[in-house]
Amino acid sequence: MKLLSALQQQGRRSNNFRSASSQLDSAVDGGVKSQATIFWLLLHGLCCLVSLVLGFRFSRLVFLLIFSTSSPSTTSTANLYSAFHTSFPSTTTTPSTEAVNGIIAEGSRVVVGRHGILIRPWPHPDPEEVLKAHRIIERVQREQRIQYGVKSPRTVIAITPTYVRTFQTLHLTGVMHSLMNVPYDLIWIVVEAGGATNETATLVSKSGLKIFHIGFNANMPILWEDRHKLEVKMRLQALRVVKENRLDGIVMFVDDSNMHSMELFDEIQNVKWVGAVSVGILAHSGGSEEDLSVAQTEKNEKNPQMPVQGPSCNSSNHVVGWHTFDVLPHVERRARYVGDRGIVLPRKLEWSGFILNSRLFWKEAKDKPQWVKDLDEVGRDGDDVESPLSLLKDASLVEPLGSCGVKVMLWWLRVEARADSKFPARWIIDPPLDVIVPAKRTPWPDAPPELPSSIKKAINIQDNTEKRTPKSRTTRSRGSRSKRKRSAKVSIEQVTTRYSSNK
Amino acid sequence: MRNWRCVFSMVVYFAFCFSIEAYKFQRTQQTERISGSAGDVLEDDPVGRLKVFVYELPSKYNKKILQKDPRCLTHMFAAEIYMHRFLLSSPVRTLNPEEADWFYTPVYTTCDLTPNGLPLPFKSPRMMRSAIQLISSNWPYWNRTGGADHFFIVPHDFGACFHYQEEKAIERGILTLLQRATLVQTFGQRNHVCLKDGSIMIPPYAPPQKMQTHLIPPSTPRSIFVYFRGLFYDVGNDPEGGYYARGARASVWENFKNNPLFDISTEHPSTYYEDMQRAVFCLCPLGWAPWSPRLVEAVIFGCIPVIIADDIVLPFADAIPWEDIGVFVPEKDVPKLDTILTSIPIDEILRKQRLLGNPSMKQAMLFPQPAQPRDAFHQILNGLARKLPHDKSVYLKPGETILNWTAGPVGDLKPW
Numbered sequence: 001m002k003l004l005s006a007l008q009q010q011g012r013r014s015n016n017f018r019s020a021s022s023q024l025d026s027a028v029d030g031g032v033k034s035q036a037t038i039f040w041l042l043l044h045g046l047c048c049l050v051s052l053v054l055g056f057r058f059s060r061l062v063f064l065l066i067f068s069t070s071s072p073s074t075t076s077t078a079n080l081y082s083a084f085h086t087s088f089p090s091t092t093t094t095p096s097t098e099a100v101n102g103i104i105a106e107g108s109r110v111v112v113g114r115h116g117i118l119i120r121p122w123p124h125p126d127p128e129e130v131l132k133a134h135r136i137i138e139r140v141q142r143e144q145r146i147q148y149g150v151k152s153p154r155t156v157i158a159i160t161p162t163y164v165r166t167f168q169t170l171h172l173t174g175v176m177h178s179l180m181n182v183p184y185d186l187i188w189i190v191v192e193a194g195g196a197t198n199e200t201a202t203l204v205s206k207s208g209l210k211i212f213h214i215g216f217n218a219n220m221p222i223l224w225e226d227r228h229k230l231e232v233k234m235r236l237q238a239l240r241v242v243k244e245n246r247l248d249g250i251v252m253f254v255d256d257s258n259m260h261s262m263e264l265f266d267e268i269q270n271v272k273w274v275g276a277v278s279v280g281i282l283a284h285s286g287g288s289e290e291d292l293s294v295a296q297t298e299k300n301e302k303n304p305q306m307p308v309q310g311p312s313c314n315s316s317n318h319v320v321g322w323h324t325f326d327v328l329p330h331v332e333r334r335a336r337y338v339g340d341r342g343i344v345l346p347r348k349l350e351w352s353g354f355i356l357n358s359r360l361f362w363k364e365a366k367d368k369p370q371w372v373k374d375l376d377e378v379g380r381d382g383d384d385v386e387s388p389l390s391l392l393k394d395a396s397l398v399e400p401l402g403s404c405g406v407k408v409m410l411w412w413l414r415v416e417a418r419a420d421s422k423f424p425a426r427w428i429i430d431p432p433l434d435v436i437v438p439a440k441r442t443p444w445p446d447a448p449p450e451l452p453s454s455i456k457k458a459i460n461i462q463d464n465t466e467k468r469t470p471k472s473r474t475t476r477s478r479g480s481r482s483k484r485k486r487s488a489k490v491s492i493e494q495v496t497t498r499y500s501s502n503k
Numbered sequence: 504m505r506n507w508r509c510v511f512s513m514v515v516y517f518a519f520c521f522s523i524e525a526y527k528f529q530r531t532q533q534t535e536r537i538s539g540s541a542g543d544v545l546e547d548d549p550v551g552r553l554k555v556f557v558y559e560l561p562s563k564y565n566k567k568i569l570q571k572d573p574r575c576l577t578h579m580f581a582a583e584i585y586m587h588r589f590l591l592s593s594p595v596r597t598l599n600p601e602e603a604d605w606f607y608t609p610v611y612t613t614c615d616l617t618p619n620g621l622p623l624p625f626k627s628p629r630m631m632r633s634a635i636q637l638i639s640s641n642w643p644y645w646n647r648t649g650g651a652d653h654f655f656i657v658p659h660d661f662g663a664c665f666h667y668q669e670e671k672a673i674e675r676g677i678l679t680l681l682q683r684a685t686l687v688q689t690f691g692q693r694n695h696v697c698l699k700d701g702s703i704m705i706p707p708y709a710p711p712q713k714m715q716t717h718l719i720p721p722s723t724p725r726s727i728f729v730y731f732r733g734l735f736y737d738v739g740n741d742p743e744g745g746y747y748a749r750g751a752r753a754s755v756w757e758n759f760k761n762n763p764l765f766d767i768s769t770e771h772p773s774t775y776y777e778d779m780q781r782a783v784f785c786l787c788p789l790g791w792a793p794w795s796p797r798l799v800e801a802v803i804f805g806c807i808p809v810i811i812a813d814d815i816v817l818p819f820a821d822a823i824p825w826e827d828i829g830v831f832v833p834e835k836d837v838p839k840l841d842t843i844l845t846s847i848p849i850d851e852i853l854r855k856q857r858l859l860g861n862p863s864m865k866q867a868m869l870f871p872q873p874a875q876p877r878d879a880f881h882q883i884l885n886g887l888a889r890k891l892p893h894d895k896s897v898y899l900k901p902g903e904t905i906l907n908w909t910a911g912p913v914g915d916l917k918p919w
Contacts, residue, residue: 112669115750117757120838125762132845133728133764139725139849140783140856148722 049275079232092140111452145183150269154248155185157242161234162200163220163255165195165338166417169203171257171429176207179254181212182265186210187249187359189241193220199426205493222337222419229349231255232385235351239375243361253351255492257413267401268355273369274388274398275355278310278405281325282413283343309346310405312355320397323405324348337416338339349387350412356388510735535854537644537828541821541889545863546877549884550594553891556603558638564610564630572616579615579707579796580622582689582879583656585870589880603683605904606644606653607886611632613659613740618811622667626919628678628911631655631665633919634919635680638685641748651897651904654685654887658707660792664697667791672697674874679910683897685890687883691816698816703886704831706878709799711871717776721805728764729844730782730806731755732775733797734790735767750813752788753835762841779804783852784830784844799868802828805859807852811837819867828858 103323158179162168179186189212192200202423204211216234223228235253242251249269254260267276307326311319327334329462335342359365371394378391389395402409424430537545537872565587569575575584587609588799590596597905599604612627639645645653657663663681664672673696677686691704735756737747744753750854759765768785772778779785785801789812798817808829810817817825825831832843858864866877874880909916 013856113674114745115746117750117753118838119754119757122757123761123838125764125841127842130764136845136847136849136852137726137728140852141726143853144722145725148720200910223839451880495758 030171038485052418054382077267083151089489093269110259115235150184150266153184153269155187155188155247156182156265156268157189157247157249157251158254159189159191159238160237160254160256161191161193161216162230163240164197164199164420164483165419166423167218167415168200168256172203174202174259175205175254175256176209178260180207181262184265184269185249185255187212188254189214189238191216193218193230193234200427214241215237224335224337224344224414227338236375236385237312237379239361242358243363244374246362249358251356253411254352254356257350257415258352259411259413261409264402265405267407267409270397270399271357272359273356273360273372274392275401276311276319276398276405277355277401277410278323278408279353280408280411281307281346281350282411283307283325283330283345297438308405309350310406310408311400313400313404317400317404319396319400322349337419338416339421344414344416346412346414347386349389351388352410352412354398356391360391366442369397450463509529512775516849525540535857537858537861537864539541539820539822539824544822544889545819545867545882547881547885547888548799548876549888552888553595553604553884554597554602555590555593555605555884556600556644557587557594557607557608557609558642560609560634564634567681568614569612572614574616574620575611575614577710578616578620578622579709579710580658580689581706582658583611583707584872585776585872586656586687586883587878588872589874593874593880593884595666595884596634600644601641604891604893606638608638608653608655608882610655612657612665615760619916621667622659623726624659624667624741625658627665627724628675628697628915629917629919631663632680632915635640646904647899648893648897648898650684652893654703655681656687656705658687658689660690660707662686662690662702663696663699669791670717675912678915680906680908685887687886690792690817690818691818692695693792693814693816695814701890703883704816704818704820705792706868707796708870709796709803711869712775714803719777719780723781725781725783727766727778727782729759729766729784729786729809730778731765731767731786732770732772732778734769737791749834751834751837752790754834755786755788755811755840758838759841764841774780776800776804779806782806784809786811786870787829789815798829802859803865807859809840810914811840812865818879819886822882822885823864823867827866828855830855842890861862903904 010345044311065354158170160175162172179188186209188204188207188209190200190204191214193216195217196213204213214237216230216237218230218233220230240249250271252268261432264277299485308323310323312321312323325346325348330343330345333342335344359368360372371392373391373393375391378385385391389398393400448488513712536543539545551793563683565584568700569584575581580834587607590607590609595862600606607818609631610843612630613622613624615623617623618634626913635650636698647766659665660667661669661688662674663677664675666672666675667680676696677699686699687705688698688702689705689707691702692698718871728777733752734747735752736742736744744750747753755767766778766782779800785804785806785808787797787808787810789795789803793812793815798810809832809833810825810829817823830844830847832840836843863877866875867879867882870879
């Protein structure tokens with residue numbers, strides 16, 4: 001719209017000039033006076049109309065077009081309208097602006113008055129430049145870290161107990177990516193229950209980190225209680241590796257299903273000997289809707305916030321006690337075995353909330369404090385080492401981190417599929433699936449059943465796929481899978497009855 | 504024999520220690536010394552190098568105006584008020600005008616504010632003229648030199664031209680009575696009528712406490728590449744664009760509004776200061792006048808200023824090497840701004856950040872209350888001290904008058 005009107009006005013203006021100049025000539029020649037006055041009246045009326053539309057700028061534009069000698073009128077108007085015509089490749093505008101107001105600062109190179117708005121032909125980001133800018137930003141941030149960050153960063157030694165199961169890839173990928181983003185040197189000790197397998201090895205080797213992959217000769221038990229105990233034993237085994245190799249750095253316990261924020265890795269650099277951070281407990285009830293809603297209402301009544309395990313300090317920032325997870329309200333509904341419906345409860349104090357200096361585990365360290373037991377004494381008896389506090393003779397010398405446990409930088413979560421659920425090895429489906437079912441025929445448990453014939457066909461196919469390729473569908477969590485089975489069974493019954501009734 | 508060995512090993516040990524410490528010192532010293540064209544003058548102390556006499560004007564020139572509108576204490580022209588207060592209690596002040604090198608006239612010409620807070624300059628020439636008439640009739644020092652050893656603070660848009668519109672300001676020119684005096688102003692543009700030779704350029708006033716409260720930890724990574732908040736088109740006065748900022752701001756918007764590296768908009772976020780500290784470059788384009796408080800903010804927050812204003816003269820240009828600290832982009836090169844900024848070598852960027860990190864740089868841009876060493880007040884005095892001693896020729900012979908008291912627009916001659 002504006003384009004059209006602009007062009008119209010442009011045309012009109014040039015018309016004005018032609019008519020004005022011709023008018024002047026005719027007046028000089030002494031032509032018919034009445035015609036001249038009528039013409040002038042018309043011209044005057046036209047000018048008023050145009051100035052109504054264009055506004056006060058009209059007079060300035062007239063001056064511009066009359067007095068601009070160095071550039072043709074079209075380019076100057078093009079420059080003036082460059083704000084609207086983005087396709088015009090505008091160039092320098094100084095010749096036209098000199099004429100605009102007649103007021104030029106004496107001796108100044110910079111001209112007062114109207115300037116064009118310079119727009120390049122393709123006003124969009126250039127990917128190469130974006131890349132260069134990102135490199136600049138990266139370098140600036142590295143410099144910032146050198147100047148204001150931790151002065152002499154120590155190596156982070158992350159200990160992860162894991163074992164091969166359906167959700168291992170899910171959890172371990174998250175942990176791996178967090179560790180890959182840590183800006184400090186890292187050593188990752190992966191302890192695997194059931195021996196070191198290729199499955200885990202291929203997964204963690206993608207990270208490019210320095211890894212100690214250790215097998216542990218015991219299979220992971222099904223009951224959560226026993227599982228926690230085995231994990232402790234695996235962690236102690238990893239600490240023995242630290243001891244034997246005299247690894248130097250900061251030991252942290254990175255459980256494979258936990259979530260870590262990057263600030264945690266910056267905060268642990270402040271540890272002297274033993275530090276404690278607050279762990280947010282995401283006690284997940286992997287069950288059905290009813291359980292969740294019940295759990296929620298209970299939680300809202302008593303404890304509307306997320307429970308946090310960690311140190312609690314007095315006013316002089318010394319640890320005087322511990323916040324732990326209150327298991328009593330959930331004891332009846334807790335999950336007993338892996339994949340059970342119910343809330344997976346953490347232990348009193350999770351290992352992941354403790355950060356230790358690796359020199360505590362060395363045989364002879366120069367300034368090893370006296371209030372730490374030797375590693376071999378602790379794990380020897382076979383009784384349960386509940387938390388790293390058992391390694392210490394005096395628990396009050398623990399340093400609180402994260403502004404005394406106020407900042408939560410680490411979240412604990414346990415979500416597992418059923419223990420007998422299967423998944424394709426290394427998540428590669430090889431050979432490809434035999435039967436490919438179109439999506440709209442797959443009956444979902446929430447969708448109401450359609451026509452009987454189509455459902456029966458779908459159910460038959462579903463049964464076949466269930467028999468032939470169980471791996472592809474057992475990836476869902478246990479709860480929904482059982483629901484599907486039940487609903488599938490129900491719908492089969494429904495269909496057969498209907499079918500039989502139809503017949 | 505054993506003692507020799509001990510001593511030798513001690514010597515080697517100490518040498519080693521010193522070398523390590525020296526290395527550490529270099530590493531932690533993340534700032535660089537700032538030396539401008541006048542040398543390392545940012546850290547000079549003006550006390551003892553000059554004496555300033557402050558005229559006692561009736562309070563209608565200063566106190567009463569301030570009482571009428573206390574907003575003058577917080578807007579960007581507040582330097583005139585704070586300079587007066589600083590000089591009253593400064594050690595450079597002398598109560599004996601015979602020994603003074605410089606004379607200061609406390610007249611607040613930028614305190615007549617509209618309801619919006621913008622100063623109206625229409626009465627300022629008359630006010631200044633009336634003040635000068637007063638001091639020339641009550642004290643002999645003005646007529647002794649024609650005002651050459653007097654200085655005035657004129658922080659308005661175009662300095663002593665006393666108008667906010669550039670065309671009108673150029674028409675008026677600098678007030679004729681001030682043509683021999685030294686002007687301390689924020690406006691600086693080369694070859695411009697409103698910039699007199701020998702003027703001292705100062706930064707606009709920015710509230711130091713407010714900026715202090717918005718500091719974030721320096722370890723926060725700088726993740727914004729280019730940052731700018733402000734108008735691109737002044738819709739009220741220049742709807743189509745092309746007048747405001749000589750089209751440069753509109754050009755920035757049109758070329759880079761789609762560019763993810765450029766965080767530019769017209770919003771007024773409450774995290775403006777915090778965002779500047781998270782940016783690598785901050786744009787400081789001209790507006791209706793070439794100077795802007797953004798320069799001060801960029802320097803305080805360690806963001807490299809990208810100055811888009813042709814021929815601008817920046818504050819304390821002889822003491823601060825602005826070419827080394829900021830990036831100057833000619834207005835015609837604005838469409839290529841992204842190429843220009845990404846092609847700066849990374850070492851230069853880091854060096855600029857080190858120079859910006861120098862605390863004397865930040866201190867020189869601020870007007871803190873009470874005054875602190877090396878702040879903008881002291882830099883002004885340093886600038887005045889560098890102009891001493893006065894040339895013998897400024898002293899007029901008795902009876903000789905140089906200034907034309909009736910020059911200028913007729914409206915200026917009316918009494919205030």
